[in-house]
Amino acid sequence: MGWLEDNVAIITGGGSGLGRALVERFLDEGAKVGVLERSAEKLEKLRVDFGDQIVTIEGDVTKFEDNVSVVRETVRKFGRLDTFVGNAAIWDFSTKLVDIPADRLDALFDEMFHVNVKGYLNGAKAAVEELARTGGSIVFTVSNAGFYAGGGGPLYTASKHAVVGLIKELAFEFGPKIRVNGVAPGGMATDLRGPVSIGLGGSSVSTLPLAEILKEWTVLQELAEPADYTGHYVLFASKKNSRTATGAIINCDGGMGVRGLVEVAGGNDL
Numbered sequence: 001m002g003w004l005e006d007n008v009a010i011i012t013g014g015g016s017g018l019g020r021a022l023v024e025r026f027l028d029e030g031a032k033v034g035v036l037e038r039s040a041e042k043l044e045k046l047r048v049d050f051g052d053q054i055v056t057i058e059g060d061v062t063k064f065e066d067n068v069s070v071v072r073e074t075v076r077k078f079g080r081l082d083t084f085v086g087n088a089a090i091w092d093f094s095t096k097l098v099d100i101p102a103d104r105l106d107a108l109f110d111e112m113f114h115v116n117v118k119g120y121l122n123g124a125k126a127a128v129e130e131l132a133r134t135g136g137s138i139v140f141t142v143s144n145a146g147f148y149a150g151g152g153g154p155l156y157t158a159s160k161h162a163v164v165g166l167i168k169e170l171a172f173e174f175g176p177k178i179r180v181n182g183v184a185p186g187g188m189a190t191d192l193r194g195p196v197s198i199g200l201g202g203s204s205v206s207t208l209p210l211a212e213i214l215k216e217w218t219v220l221q222e223l224a225e226p227a228d229y230t231g232h233y234v235l236f237a238s239k240k241n242s243r244t245a246t247g248a249i250i251n252c253d254g255g256m257g258v259r260g261l262v263e264v265a266g267g268n269d270l
């Protein structure tokens with residue numbers, strides 16, 4: 001018996017990386033899943049792999065009506081909605097402010113904040129009535145960049161700090177019926193893309209030497225797989241197992257917050 005029997009969940013950006021791992025894990029735990037995703041190709045692969053266990057909507061999280069569609073179609077097919085996972089995002093490839101061309105700053109700001117922040121707001125607004133009906137919950141993907149500098153440039157880091165604010169504010173506004181929590185993972189070799197506005201829409205984070213970087217940056221000294229983070233979402237989605245958690249965020253980034261002021265890699269004999 002899984003932790004999410006009878007749970008119906010929506011996952012945005014469920015086509016690859018962490019979102020795809022969440023689709024698989026939620027299904028394994030007994031949930032039914034709706035996915036909002038902009039890539040038709042990734043959605044087709046999901047349909048081939050999971051058939052009628054899922055509902056797929058091709059759309060853009062920045063468009064409110066696409067969020068409404070995934071809520072409507074998921075409830076139409078599975079009868080209810082218990083969990084909304086806001087997860088789709090883009091990364092700024094750690095582009096420093098001094099390196100952002102002045103004439104691209106407006107467009108870059110809008111793109112980053114529209115996808116990473118407005119996307120989650122849209123999802124929460126589209127899902128709130130159905131979640132209130134079931135006493136459900138929201139889980140937003142944050143990032144180490146929601147807490148620490150250096151995991152992105154100023155726009156990604158600011159957008160993920162904004163997500164921390166959203167979690168707190170919505171937990172406050174949506175209680176007592178709906179819990180709102182977050183999961184803040186660290187690095188993963190996924191298809192996480194850059195902003196189109198600075199010509200990085202086709203670039204993916206997996207081209208970076210992430211295993212080396214994470215060995216230096218984290219106490220656990222390893223690059224996690226997307227699946228390694230999914231248990232934290234299952235915990236928050238499970239009414240039985242996290243009834244008292246709202247406004248909470250799990251930092252599961254391999255220990256960046258306790259890495260200290262000395263070199264981590266090679267710094268001990270364990």
Ligand SMILES: NC(=O)c1ccc[n+]([C@@H]2O[C@H](COP(=O)([O-])OP(=O)(O)OC[C@H]3O[C@@H](n4cnc5c(N)ncnc54)[C@H](O)[C@@H]3O)[C@@H](O)[C@H]2O)c1
Binds near residue numbers: 089
């Ligand atoms: N990869 C990392 O190192 C890392 C680290 C910390 C946090 N995160 C966070 O994890 C989450 C998932 O990212 P990932 O690494 O799995 O990347 P990913 O690109 O593999 O997955 C994101 C999915 O969202 C989709 N998407 C992007 N923009 C969209 C839009 N406007 N509308 C609809 N769908 C859209 C993409 O097509 C993709 O399938 C993000 O919130 C990201 O910030 C990633």
